[in-house]
Amino acid sequence: MSPARLTRPVSPLIAVLLLALLCALLPARAAASAPPRLATIDWTIAETLLGLGITPLAVAQTDSYRDWVGAPQLPDSVADLGLRAQPNLELLADLAPERILISPMFASLESRLSQIAPVATVGLYAREGPLWPNLLAATREIAELAGRPQAAERLIADSQARIAALADTLPPIERPLLMVQFMDARHVRVFGDHSLYDAVLDRLGLANAWTGATNSWGFSLVGLEALAGIDARLVVVEPLPVGVEAALADSGLWRHLEPVRRERVVTLPPVWSFGGLLSAQRFAEQLAAALRAAEMSDEGDTP
Incomplete structure (x- = not known):
């Protein structure tokens, strides 16, 4: 192959087509990386989502969350769905979540919630066996549903390292x-x-x-x-x-x-x-x- 062929410029038509293809792909990639629109009536799931860097669209009883859970804090943008046992389904439908996350305690609501969006149930305390491994498994499950599996590993590593460090600070x-x-x-x-x-x-x-x-x-x-x-x-x-x-x-x-x-x-x-x-x-x-x-x-x- 001659040097002349190696240095031949791309035709204007091909350049235009390549630029159009690149522009078409960029929004799709940006959309793929955007966090999913998730709602939950469970405070533990809400807490975990926030720890994964995802702000839920809505959470039930936000004032009570702030009293009982405290941290991480719920941003003001999070909508209040009302009572955990009787969430405001009309508001939830208006928010149009992509998925609704619940715990087994709220299984009786699944049929009604599923008319609004797909429902995923994440158990923690309902699982058999020692709590700590179940806690790690639930964290990973929530992260998978949120499209943030690597965030789960960071959260797990940070939490375990922090608790281990605190153990070293304790007197007898x-x-x-x-x-x-x-x-x-x-x-x-x-x-x-x-x-x-x-x-x-x-x-x-x-x-x-x-x-x-x-x-x-x-x-x-x-x-x-x-x-x-x-x-x-x-x-x-x-x-x-x-x-x-x-x-x-x-x-x-x-x-x-x-x-x-x-x-x-x-x-x-x-x-x-x-x-x-x-x-x-x-x-x-x-x-x-x-x-x-x-x-x-x-x-x-x-x-």
């Missing part, structure tokens, strides 16, 4: 932890096996004081009397129901619990007890900070 903790959320002034959810809190304790190298039975969500609903005689550090996770704080101040039962009597109580800001990886990381951060402060206080009180 002599007593096991008793983790509760108040339902009213006399009843608490106490968290044990198969709970998010227990899974985090395991990764922080801490012991759980509650060895009693738990449900599929990892907690048992008990009266305060069930906590009597347990020698532990009590961890109270907010929010407290209205009136509970004042009622506890007048409660002899509360004041005579071993951890309360010995001032071994720490209170944490709200962390979604049925959450995903970001809730796990946030619980680890809040707990580690509270335990470090409590241990320093105990040392200061020692003669």
Whole structure:
């Protein structure tokens, strides 16, 4: 082949055709990389989507999400679908999501939701086996549905590394932890096996004081009397129901619990007890900070 043929310019017609083909492909590629339009009525799925860098179109009970889950924060652009058990289907239809994500707890809504958009169910606490591997599997499943599989691996790696780093910051903790959320002034959810809190304790190298039975969500609903005689550090996770704080101040039962009597109580800001990886990381951060402060206080009180 002669040098002249190698350097022959492209004809104007071919150049125009190539440019037109390139312009046609660019929008398609941009569209392929755009995040899907997803809606969910489940807070754990919403939290995970945000952790993957995807803002959902809509979430149910956004104000309650902000009270119970807290972080990651929902942007103001996220529409409120109303009650989780009775979402606003008309609003959801107007938003025209490409897919609706639910958890098994809301399976009864699937037939109605599927008339608006395809529905995908992602379970976490309904799965058999240890919670932590299930949590990782659910994160990957949500990421696949959102078209962000690599984001799941980053989120998993970051969360596990952060919790491992927090474990190294903890002083020796002599007593096991008793983790509760108040339902009213006399009843608490106490968290044990198969709970998010227990899974985090395991990764922080801490012991759980509650060895009693738990449900599929990892907690048992008990009266305060069930906590009597347990020698532990009590961890109270907010929010407290209205009136509970004042009622506890007048409660002899509360004041005579071993951890309360010995001032071994720490209170944490709200962390979604049925959450995903970001809730796990946030619980680890809040707990580690509270335990470090409590241990320093105990040392200061020692003669």
